[in-house]
Amino acid sequence: MNRQNPSQNDPVNDPVNDPVQDALDPNSSNLDANDPNVARDPVCGMLVDKRTAENTLSPTVGSSEDTLYFCGADCKADFERDPQRYGYANF
Numbered sequence: 001m002n003r004q005n006p007s008q009n010d011p012v013n014d015p016v017n018d019p020v021q022d023a024l025d026p027n028s029s030n031l032d033a034n035d036p037n038v039a040r041d042p043v044c045g046m047l048v049d050k051r052t053a054e055n056t057l058s059p060t061v062g063s064s065e066d067t068l069y070f071c072g073a074d075c076k077a078d079f080e081r082d083p084q085r086y087g088y089a090n091f
């Protein structure tokens with residue numbers, strides 16, 4: 001009789017890469033949604049720093065909407081294509 005050994009224990013190497021980057025990197029975008037200087041990109045939902053945002057969009061004069069801030073030109077372009085899709089009618 002040939003006896004085989006079907007179950008070999010292969011040690012599973014499963015390193016957990018979970019670097020904690022809390023306040024270590026001052027340039028990381030740890031933005032707080034409650035910060036008055038922080039707005040939310042209406043397209044992708046990303047938080048955007050109003051002070052450094054380069055892609056903004058102002059509503060038409062007379063509307064009650066606030067200026068919108070986008071994380072990038074792509075999101076702004078998406079928004080401009082169809083503002084109503086994102087719940088805005090006055091842009």
Ligand SMILES: [Zn+2]
Binds near residue numbers: 043044045046072
């Ligand atoms: Zn975006």
